[in-house]
Amino acid sequence: MNRPEVDFEAVFHALPGAVALLTPDLVYVEVNEAFLAISGRTRAQLIGRYLFDVFPDNPQDPAASGMRNLQASLRRVAETGERDSMALQRYDVEDADRPGVWHERWWSPVNVPVPAADGAVALLLHRVEEVTELIRARGREGAGERTPVLEAEIYTRSRELQEVNERLRAAHAREREVALHLQRAMLPASGVPEGLRVAVRYQPAVSALNVCGDWYDLIDMPAEGRAAVTVGDVVGHGLIAAGVMGQLRSALSAACRVAGGPGQALEALGLYARSVEGAECTTAACVFIDWNTRTLAYSCAGHPPPALARPDGTVTFLAQATDPPLGARPEHSARAQEHLPFPEGSVLLLYTDGLVERRGEDIDTGLDRLARSLARHRDLIPEELADALLTDLMPPSGLTDDTALVVVCL
Template sequence: MSDSGGPDVTQELRLPWDEDPDDLYEHAPCGYLTTLPDGTIVRVNQTFLTWTGYTRGELVGHRRFRDLLSSGGQIYHETHYAPLLRMQDEVHELAFDVVCADGRQLPTLVNSMLGRDESGQPRAIRTMIFNATERRQYEKELLHARNIAEASERRVRVLQQIVADLAAAPTEAEVAESVVRAPEAAFGAASSSIYLVDTERDLIVAVTSTDPTTGNWDDMPRSSARAVARVAERGDLHVVASLTEAKQHFPDLVESMRRSGRNTVVLLPLTTGPTDEHGGVVTLGVLAFSFKGEHKLTDGELRVVRLLGQQAGQALDRARLYDDARRREERSKFLAETTGALDEVHRLQPRIHRLLDRLVPEVADWAEVRLQVGAVPIEEPKGTPAPDTELLMKRVAKVAASGEPIFALEGDPLDCSVLPLTARGLVLGTLALRMAPDRRDAAGERVFLSDLADRAGLALENARLYEQERQIARTLQRSLLAGDLPSGDNRFAVETFYQAAGQDLEVGGDWYDAFLITVDKLAVVVGDVVGRGIDAATTMGQLRSAVRALASNEDGPARLIEGLDRFCERVESARMATVAYAEIDLTTGEIAYCCAGHLPPLLQEPAGSPEFLMHARSAPIGSRAGNLSRTEHRRRLSAGSRMLLYTDGLIERRSRSIDKGFEILAREYARRRDAPLQGLAAGLADTLVGKDHADDVCMLCLSLGTEERIERTIGADRMQIALLRADLRTWLVAHGVGAECRDAVLLACSEAVANAIEHGYRDDPFGMIDVVATVTDDAVEVRVTDRGTWRGPLGDVSRGRGLQLIRESMDQVLFDRSDGTTVTMRRRRGEDDQ
């Protein structure tokens, strides 16, 4: 009783037995684990041990919780469980598979709480583990039931999808692909094949199959005795249910059925509505499908099979109409695009190549164009293999003579159509082609090919006329340029180059000239007249004549340009023309030059990098704006110098800055510093311009004599030897040193430099080597000097045969070791020297 006299509630709720807390923990309906923050198990209850088969001694202090998990569970523990527990201090209902002592996996659900001490540091993790075996089994049963329901639904969807696919398939090929997959998805067939009827060729064509190795997978005549052809002829569904039935009715199926183990074959005609002259159905193809072993189709399945044949037949009929329309559209598009593609190129030969590139392989697998342009026959084939040549030539000759096409017919041994290429009532030549197999269509081929030949003939005739006019324009252009250039008698040489714009019929205004003012003074000039056409060409000729008339031994370049300014007052078309003009004293090597609105000349002296001559610049001639005063600049050039004058077509491009053009020109000019003068300008044009250029290119390159003495300093690097050899070779050639003497000097010089690198600078990669060469009428002398330290006397050099080669190559070899090492080598010039 309570103090107040009422009943004692606590006493009334007391259980009739005492619960032991340890027993509750050990035998709880779930597993309990207590682990340290690193996962080490420090306490585990008996329930968990009973479930897993471990002993307490195997786990406590020896295993971590994560060690008991499956491989996937350990990854999930690391990537999800541990991070979430650290962030939230608790996780709930995480699924893990615990690996038991006997290796089986126990599905579980885990709840964990992270306990922390007063300072907030992790102290221990308490984990509750629930056995989820029954729940997992329940989930598997639910999944199995769901899979059964989905399979049933999928079969319904397959039938619906087949009809939808057939309705959406626009082409024969797409209809065939939809139909050939239907038996496998709808009825569980092992393989299916589609054959389509080609009435024009009187064939049944094998189109597609899910396994073409299981039957007679090839085309056949419609009159064939094979099962597919007979079903196509009758238009009736036929099910071959056994090998016995196949032997009786369709013997051609027996071998394939026996080999593949498929004892049931269905032959389904693909039919459309009553459209033939007798009001019956029309068979457009046959669907053949088979089953592993024996498979009896139910009445319901047979109804679906027949419905599939009708739907597929209607889809094929619709697709054929669509294919015809699409083919006509494709041909019209091809003709339009071919016409446009031919218009993009102007010359005859590229236009022929463009035509053949369009035809092969898109339309034909072989094609050939034969033309007679003037007295020059043109024959351009593409594709392999070529047809029978003798028969082709007879057909070509007949078409060229009659102007009537000859089309390939079924069974044609040549299998090649030949069409005349006509324009303005004349036969220019012939186009022969063999249509690709997938493009052959007897109904539309002739109209298409005739239209193609008409367009090609007109395009090729226009190209021929273009070339004729272009040649006239080029002839006029070159007749207006300078004629014979002066000969330099070893004091100078001049190389010129002109390349007209790639697609312009009009004469341009770029020009060059070189002439001797006196015996010892040379004038060179490059200019550019504004505009194109006959007026520009006339002005170009007048300017060139004016330059020659104004050039004198006393006045110089500035006075000449001032004279051209006055000339513009009478010849208005010369106004704003640009000119780069230079006079060279061949005795002293002094050059005087000026540029009136023109690009700066590019100078390459024997030593150093190319340099643009940026002095003495002023406005174009006849300009009424800016500084009208004309100045000139003088400097002395070394023998062997080269100067390039050029017009803007060489470097100006819309796709880059003018500075970039200057940079590329300087780099390419420097790269050719040792190249022969002849062909130098053409090489620059090939690299910088190419063939398809939009502007005229005009260049004049002047070379002044040769260096009497060559001096070079190179680093102690074997890679430098090749560059030195090239430099020295060019210098020897320029001095007319014969091949035998030249090769000997090059060999000896290379060996001397190699010895200096290997022995003099063996420990000094930054050493420098001086090479000096001189040439006289009698001999060539080369001196190689290094500042390195050789070990022992020169004769003790044990590696290689360098010194021996030097002595064998040269007539005289001297060594001086007073200040580093100097090797002086001398070789007499032979009778083959110039």
């Protein structure tokens, strides 16, 4: 049976709940009939206007916080791409026909991101349910014909909850700054092995919670005519992840200097990770560059595959030696390792998953996007190439996971 065509605009306007669509800059794009009814506004008074120009806080209430709370929620949804169900809000509304006359109103809001094709937040869906009469009725039940004590208590508890949320967000922001400082202190210095044309980038996520699990490293072994490049991603974020990251990065650096190849280095790291709390399921990629034979040896532990761009513009993902993440196997076993020759003028790219993964999108789509960008910019010098890749691949709303990348011109 053929599916009937759905008129989504008609569905939107027929929804029984009050819904508005906003741009990330909080300008009204569309509202349904239920929203017009409860807000007491016409479409002409809303569409194309900034939310808080239409609905400011009640100037007669010095304790009013509805505008600040709603703005914080909507900004958070735009930055993180995560929905936010707000605590019960008192948010008074000015009478549309009698300027200066404000009506006490209570709302239960939910804010939801609407993604574009590239995963970036394109719109914000703001759904509100008015509960003013319910609160007043509960107040009358609890206090007869006297002042609705319950209403005042709910208002007080709602404000207390908002204050707790604000303190938590401030604490997360402080933890983010400390963790980022720790992260940068433990990542290698800007200097690179002599003769190696390299650019490195670490880009923190826009969210305060999703930072400090990624690392990169460059290891020079001139006596053997080799160099090693590694990247990794610890499960978890914040100070704990930054500490685990530092331990694993240092351990892999040491292993690369004594191992016969990247497979053995990751094998040793996997054994070490079993003794480090928080290291379970860390992913890592390791590539040895042999300048004498112009060959790459590589191994991946559950990590997105490194990419090799040749001078003719073809891009190959080093995906033939991928095993489970560190500590994911119940029993120890050797790590896979493969080799790939490279012509002079090639570009090697190692990166973490924040560069290619997008919510609701297949990983192959992100890898295809990376391959096209790498092929297009392969002739740039390393620093310019790293910047071009970030420009092409970062969502407009910013990365939702921290990202490390290493560009090596071979």
